[in-house]
Amino acid sequence: xxxxxxxxxxxxxxxxxxxxxxxxxxxxxxxxxxxxxxxxxxxxxxxxxxxxxxxxxxxxxxxxxxxxxxxxxxxxxxxxxxxxxxxxxxxxxxxxxxxxxxxxxxxxxxxxxxxxxxxxxxxxxxxxxxxxxxxxxxxxxxxxxxxxxxxxxxxxxxxxxxxxxxxxxxxxxxxxxxxxxxxxxxxxxxxxxxxxxxxxxxxxxxxxxxxxxxxxxxxxxxxxxxxxxxxxxxxxxxxxxxxxxxxxxxxxxxxxxxxxxxxxxxxxxxxxxxxxxxxxx
DNA sequence: ATCCAGGAAAACG
DNA sequence: CGTTTTCATGGA
Numbered sequence: 001x002x003x004x005x006x007x008x009x010x011x012x013x014x015x016x017x018x019x020x021x022x023x024x025x026x027x028x029x030x031x032x033x034x035x036x037x038x039x040x041x042x043x044x045x046x047x048x049x050x051x052x053x054x055x056x057x058x059x060x061x062x063x064x065x066x067x068x069x070x071x072x073x074x075x076x077x078x079x080x081x082x083x084x085x086x087x088x089x090x091x092x093x094x095x096x097x098x099x100x101x102x103x104x105x106x107x108x109x110x111x112x113x114x115x116x117x118x119x120x121x122x123x124x125x126x127x128x129x130x131x132x133x134x135x136x137x138x139x140x141x142x143x144x145x146x147x148x149x150x151x152x153x154x155x156x157x158x159x160x161x162x163x164x165x166x167x168x169x170x171x172x173x174x175x176x177x178x179x180x181x182x183x184x185x186x187x188x189x190x191x192x193x194x195x196x197x198x199x200x201x202x203x204x205x206x207x208x209x210x211x212x213x214x215x216x217x218x219x220x221x222x223x224x225x226x227x228x229x230x231x232x233x234x235x236x237x238x239x240x241x242x243x244x245x246x247x248x249x250x251x252x253x254x255x256x257x258x259x260x261x262x263x264x265x266x267x268x269x270x271x272x273x274x275x276x277x278x279x280x281x
Numbered sequence: 282a283t284c285c286a287g288g289a290a291a292a293c294g
Numbered sequence: 295c296g297t298t299t300t301c302a303t304g305g306a
Binding site for chain 1 (some may be wrong): 285286287288289290
């Protein structure tokens with residue numbers, strides 16, 4: 001079976017990385033194997049110490065998806081600026097931000113609003129099962145995530161996916177993006193704030209979703225998504241003036257992310273993910 | 282039943 | 295312009 005041996009300075013935790021809530025299409029079996037769909041591939045993978053064992057893709061694909069080519073320790077050193085983030089880093093070392101498929105990530109975060117992670121996972125699985133190409137793996141069916149054109153031409157199926165009021169957002173966005181490759185290239189080429197404004201032109205993509213998409217799919221690490229958990233953590237540890245249980249206004253959202261960008265530096269997105277992964281609840 | 286979850290659009294002053 | 299209301303779903 002193919003494998004990768006991690007070098008001593010190549011810190012990586014498969015469980016932290018796939019279990020922290022940044023991905024919606026991976027499942028862990030009781031005996032430690034992870035199964036996931038990435039693009040047209042089904043992958044199974046597990047970690048034993050410094051050894052990664054997997055099937056379904058060449059090592060180069062695995063290395064790229066899990067960002068094993070990214071030099072993690074200097075990034076963690078750069079964001080490690082106070083006791084709060086220090087604790088999160090020491091709890092979750094080896095957590096890496098993966099390179100998610102961009103179109104799927106966009107839809108995932110349109111589907112994420114005002115929902116919890118199990119519900120989001122169910123919605124993505126439902127879209128894939130109803131629209132996507134079936135992939136057989138070890139005798140079981142898996143489903144690739146469908147291209148925008150498949151969703152935009154199938155007006156009758158999407159309402160079955162139980163997206164609630166997000167159904168027209170996904171449909172509209174699928175209609176907007178007629179050329180996925182061009183869309184990806186456009187966003188990739190733009191600097192962070194411009195890319196953010198561009199994403200927010202899409203129906204159902206607000207500040208939070210745009211930041212998640214830029215961080216998880218476009219590797220724009222200046223993004224600092226502020227969800228209810230992060231807002232709580234930031235209020236308790238960094239910005240007491242935010243107020244304990246208020247809803248975030250647009251102005252407050254900007255204040256939080258600008259503070260984070262200034263405090264944690266250019267890799268503040270990594271800080272966000274470590275704080276989120278170490279959250280209680 | 283009531284509240285909450287990786288919020289955003291639309292309506293309202 | 296900034297602020298409040300509404301939106302559909304499922305789990306606790």
